[in-house]
Each structure stands twice: as structure tokens, then as C-alpha cells.
Amino acid sequence: MKxxxxxxxxxxxxxxxxxxxxxxxxxxxxxxxxxxxxxxYDMFAPGERLLVAVSGGKDSLxxxxxxxxxxxxxxxxxxxxxxxxxSDVSLSFVTDFVSRHGLELTIVDLADSYGFDVPSAAEATGxxxxxxxxxxxxxxxxKAAVDGGYDAVVTGHNLDDEAAVLYGNVMRWQVDYLGRQRxxxxxxxxxxxxxxxxxxxxxxxxxxxxxxRGIDYQVEECPMAIGNKHLGFKEALNLLEDxxxxxxxxxxxxxxxxxxxxxTDFEDRGSLGTCPxxxxxxxxxxxxxCRLVSRTAGHSxxxxxxxxxxxxxxxx
Amino acid sequence: MSDPxxxxxxxxxxxIEIPGPMSVTKLLRKLxxxxxxxxxxxSGTLIPADSMLADDAEIEIRPVxxxx
Numbered sequence: 001m002k003x004x005x006x007x008x009x010x011x012x013x014x015x016x017x018x019x020x021x022x023x024x025x026x027x028x029x030x031x032x033x034x035x036x037x038x039x040x041y042d043m044f045a046p047g048e049r050l051l052v053a054v055s056g057g058k059d060s061l062x063x064x065x066x067x068x069x070x071x072x073x074x075x076x077x078x079x080x081x082x083x084x085x086x087s088d089v090s091l092s093f094v095t096d097f098v099s100r101h102g103l104e105l106t107i108v109d110l111a112d113s114y115g116f117d118v119p120s121a122a123e124a125t126g127x128x129x130x131x132x133x134x135x136x137x138x139x140x141x142x143k144a145a146v147d148g149g150y151d152a153v154v155t156g157h158n159l160d161d162e163a164a165v166l167y168g169n170v171m172r173w174q175v176d177y178l179g180r181q182r183x184x185x186x187x188x189x190x191x192x193x194x195x196x197x198x199x200x201x202x203x204x205x206x207x208x209x210x211x212x213r214g215i216d217y218q219v220e221e222c223p224m225a226i227g228n229k230h231l232g233f234k235e236a237l238n239l240l241e242d243x244x245x246x247x248x249x250x251x252x253x254x255x256x257x258x259x260x261x262x263x264t265d266f267e268d269r270g271s272l273g274t275c276p277x278x279x280x281x282x283x284x285x286x287x288x289x290c291r292l293v294s295r296t297a298g299h300s301x302x303x304x305x306x307x308x309x310x311x312x313x314x315x316x
Numbered sequence: 317m318s319d320p321x322x323x324x325x326x327x328x329x330x331x332i333e334i335p336g337p338m339s340v341t342k343l344l345r346k347l348x349x350x351x352x353x354x355x356x357x358x359s360g361t362l363i364p365a366d367s368m369l370a371d372d373a374e375i376e377i378r379p380v381x382x383x384x
Contacts, residue, residue, distance in 0.1 A: 001366050011362040023361065057382055130383075160381070207355055207380040208362055221327050225383035234381050238352045 012208050015245035023212045030209045033200040034066045041184040043195045048151035050074040050195075053141050054105070056090030056218040059156030061097055062206040063198050065213060067154065068101065074154065079140050080109035081133060082117025083224055090218045097215065106148075108140050116296035118224060124296040129224035132292060139289035143280065145192035152193040160203040162196070163248040164233040166255055171233075179263035182256065189272045190281035202248065203234075319372040323347075327379055336371030343369065344377075353381050 001010045003022035010020035014029075021029055038044055050067060054060040054076040067074045078094050081087050091107070098105045111117045114136075116124070121132035145153045162181070169177045187193040198206060210217050225231065240247045274280070275287035282288070320333035323343070334343060340356050340363055356363040358375040369375065 001364050011364055013365055020364070058380075059382070202352075203382065204352060204355065204380045207378065211355060211357055211360075211362060211378075214360070219326050219378060220329075221379075221383060228383050231381060231383040234383075235350075235353070238350050238381070241352045242350050 011212070014205070016202075016241070016249060018245075027209065027212055030062075030201060030205060031066055031069060034063070034197045035070060037183060037197050037200050038070075038195075041182075041195075043184050043197060044072060044152060047073070049149065050152050050154050051141070051145045051148065051150040051192075052076045052154045053137065053156070054078050054094050055156075056093040057156070058207045058210045058215075058217045059158050059161075059198060059203070061093070061156075061215050061217050062201075062209045062213075063154060063156040064097070064103070065101075065215060066209075067197070068103070075104040075106065075148075075150075077141060077144050078105060078107045079137050080107060080111070080117075081136070082109070082111050083119060083129075083222065086218075086220065086223055089220075093217050106144060108144065110136055110140075114293050114296075116293065121292060121296050122224070125292065128228065130228055130230075133224070135288055135292060139278075139280065139287070142192055143278070146190065150192065152187075152195050154195050154197060156198055156206070157196040158198045158201050158203050158206050159248055159252060160234050160237070162199050163237055163252045164230055166252055167233045167237060168229060175263055175266035179260065179266050182260060190274075199252070200249075321369050321371065322374040324374075324376040326376070336369055336373060338369050339365075340367050340369060341365045347377070349377065354379055 001013060001020050002008065003010045003025050004019040005025040006022060008022045011023050012026055013020045044050060050072055052060060052064045052067065052074050054064055055078070064074055064076060076094065076098065078091060080091065094105065097103070118129050118133045118136070121136070122129040125132060141153050144150075166178075166181060169181065183196045183199045185194040201209070237248050237251075270283055272281040272283055275282045275290055277286055277290040280287045280289070286294075319336070321336040321338060321343070323332050323334055324330075325332060334346070338346075341351075344351055344354065344356075344365075351365060355378045356365075356375055357378055358373060363369075363375060
């Protein structure tokens with residue numbers, strides 16, 4: 001198996017592109033794919049300050065690394081979720097990466113800052129942990145970006161993530177969500193701009209990028225996410241991909257090219273007020289995050305942790 | 317008698333031994349793993365699907381799907 005570019009021995013085959021790459025040309029391919037997305041969607045202008053939502057997993061560390069390699073000024077934000085040892089180990093991968101590259105990282109710990117963690121929120125609300133986790137992360141990312149004067153929040157959503165979300169939204173015909181599923185959401189009504197530069201790379205490709213770049217990341221699955229619907233959608237799509245390489249990309253990019261604009265009218269564009277508790281934009285009297293904080297009062301199990309790189313880590 | 321191929325599996329982490337030599341493609345099929353869902357790693361780099369694993373090889377099969 002030889003590299004498509006240089007004919008040296010290849011280390012990875014990308015069946016959807018009918019191409020094999022050596023390590024150097026695979027890494028170049030990944031950067032090119034990200035650069036193309038940024039260009040196609042006018043995601044960032046030169047000199048803008050980016051805030052990368054970083055979890056310690058392969059995708060967020062890969063996108064941070066690639067943005068850095070492409071010359072963007074990107075800081076990181078880690079949210080401490082309080083999920084047993086999993087959160088401590090995840091943070092250690094982030095701080096190792098930060099130390100290695102001399103980057104700037106802000107840590108917001110849910111227990112310290114808001115008095116609850118994801119397990120206690122799940123218990124208090126009686127809903128799946130991923131629900132409280134997603135809501136909390138979105139709130140903290142948005143608030144940190146606005147308060148910190150960042151131009152955009154960057155997340156590590158990859159092609160598999162986007163295809164699985166699209167699949168789930170189509171299965172349930174969530175037309176209001178379908179209109180918003182784009183690689184770039186412009187800032188509006190007090191929300192920051194949100195960008196997903198990895199959407200042209202599959203999950204297997206971001207993992208391969210990390211291996212070849214020597215980036216250690218959290219390989220173990222979040223114990224609270226095991227068996228969730230999102231994983232089931234991904235497995236279903238990978239069965240199709242195995243039989244017909246390129247299916248996921250056709251599904252997602254075909255949607256972006258030919259369908260997403262038809263759902264714009266379904267998007268809820270009602271006027272937003274301001275949450276009296278935290279100042280965030282909301283379509284309710286109190287925002288969903290502050291309602292979660294209120295419901296979890298008395299259920300907190302604070303988890304303390306330390307950081308490995310105090311010089312570059314700000315804890316909030 | 318030849319040594320087995322040592323295979324580290326993840327989620328949860330565990331090690332199994334498979335009689336070698338064996339191709340990566342055949343190993344994934346034997347373990348009923350989707351090639352779109354895993355990477356095969358050895359000595360800090362990727363091992364392509366057409367590679368033949370020596371009978372004393374030590375590899376990791378790393379799942380790439382995450383549910384966050």
C-alpha cells in the first residue's frame with residue numbers, strides 16, 4: 001500500500017477517497033481539509049481570537065493543534081464535569097497538551113462554580129446525564145467567549161458527529177434543529193459565533209491525526225455516555241460506510257448543499273430576553289442553565305482537582 | 317511453537333492473544349470489528365489494513381467512536 005502523493009509506504013487507507021497516505025501526507029491532508037472548511041464558510045478572519053472547547057478527547061485536541069499549525073490564535077476552555085476519575089484523566093491530557101505547546105487554558109469546574117456536577121444533575125433532573133452535560137457546556141462556552149471577548153467558539157465536532165446528529169434529527173423530523181445544523185453559526189442575540197472546522201474529517205481520521213502527531217488523548221468512553229442514542233446512530237452509519245465508503249459524507253454534505261436552506265423558516269427566531277440570574281439570552285423567564293442550577297441545589301458532590309500547569313492555567 | 321499476537325483492546329482495556337501470523341484485515345474480521353470504527357496501532361504508529369502481523373507482534377486496536 002503506497003502513499004497517493006509520494007509513493008512511499010502508506011500508514012492509512014481512506015476508502016471514501018480511494019486514497020492511501022504516508023504519515024506526512026496524511027497530516028497535510030487533515031490540515032488542508034480544515035483550511036478548506038474555514039475558507040468555504042468564512043469562519044475566521046486574520047487576527048481573530050478563538051476559544052477552543054477542549055475536553056481531552058481526540059477531536060478537541062486535534063482541532064486545537066491544527067488551528068495552531070495553521071497560525072490561528074486559539075486559547076482553550078475546559079469544563080470540569082465531575083464524572084469520577086474520567087474527568088480527572090481527561091483534564092490531565094489537556095494540561096499535558098497545554099504544557100507541551102505553551103498554550104493558554106481556562107478551566108471552569110461545575111462543582112466549584114455552580115455547585116453541581118453532571119452525575120448529581122442527572123440524579124436531580126431524572127434525565128440522561130448527556131442532557132445536563134450538553135446544556136452546561138454550551139452555557140459555560142458561550143459565557144466564557146462573550147465575557148472573554150473572543151470572536152468565536154470552536155468545537156471539535158467531526159463528520160461522524162454531524163452525520164449522526166443529522167440522522168437523529170431526520171429520524172424524529174426535528175425541523176427546528178435541522179435548520180440550524182451548519183458548520184458555522186454566526187453570533188446573534190448575545191450568543192457568540194460557533195464554528196466546527198473538523199466537519200470534513202471523520203472520527204477515524206481525527207484519531208489517526210492524534211496518533212501520528214503523538215497527541216495523547218482520553219481513549220476511554222465517557223462512562224455516562226455508554227449506550228446513548230448518539231453512539232447507536234454512529235454505529236448504524238458506520239455499517240453503511242463499511243459497505244459503501246463515502247456514505248456519511250454524501251449524507252451530510254448533500255444536506256448542506258441541497259437541503260438545509262429549506263429548513264431555515266422552521267428555525268425558532270422568536271425574540272430573546274435576558275436571564276435575570278446570569279444575563280444570558282433566553283426565550284424563557286429564566287434560562288435553562290439557571291433552572292438546572294436551581295434544580296440541582298442540594299444534590300452537589302463537589303470534586304476537587306489540581307492542575308499540572310499552573311503557569312498557563314486559569315481556574316474559574 | 318510460535319508466540320501469539322498480543323492485542324490490547326479498549327473500552328474497557330483488556331488484552332487478548334491471537335495465534336499469528338495474521339493480516340490486520342483478517343484479525344479485524346475475526347474479532348467482528350468494523351474497520352471504519354477502529355485504528356490498529358503498533359510502536360506508536362498506524363498499522364495499515366494490508367499488513368501482516370508477525371507472530372510475536374504487540375498491537376492496540378483502538379476504537380474511534382465517541383459519544384460525547
